[in-house]
Amino acid sequence: MTAKVAVIYYSATGTVHALAQAVAEGAASAGAQVRLRRVAELAPDSTIDQNPQWRRHADATTSLTQATVEDLAWADAFAFGTPTRFGAPAAQLKQFIDQAGGLWQEGGLADKPVTAFTSAYNRHGGSEATILSLGNVFYHWGALIVPPGFTDPAVYAAGGNPYGVSAVTGPTGDDLKGAALDAARYQGQRLARTAIRLLAGSHVTGTDGDGDGDARAAEPATTLRTA
Known part of the structure; x- marks a missing residue:
């Protein structure tokens, strides 16, 4: 059985893009069918042009498929990636989630199992807060958060x-030289294996694995409230 x-993900200068590719590789190596999708860029060209790395990455990835809500409906499991912005996800990813x-x-x-990864310029640049902030979204969804935990040496090697995964790209970081990418591949494998086990269990018991999701769907329709 596969998942x-x-x-x-959202990536400005390419770091989270590289992590996302590694997460996708890890999930595929565990037998999952994978969709790698970037969310739309919201920043104006005038802002992007102020950072040569940002401009280069934006130009190099224009042909990549953009994420849609249909990708969420299609998936059995999710991995979300974002650079940290003051200890929170980038607006581009949050806009997609909204x-x-x-x-x-x-x-x-x-x-549905879900995991998250990020990057920051400094080792204490808000990486953990960013992932925990995404966790607040996942709680509302009723998703099953799958952290890497301290379950593999790759986690320790990438900073623990x-x-x-939280790559550090500044002078004190490894700038994606191996350890962070290895940890990202492991995180993708762990997510995929968890999803496969859950799907296998629901197949054995004859349920569709939606649980409370079915209960919500069966309730009388209500108007989605936004602010």
């Missing part, structure tokens, strides 16, 4: 963040 994994309200209301996000 469908959506790796959805589009998932209808799918959430239908129960289409419940009981049990919440999720």
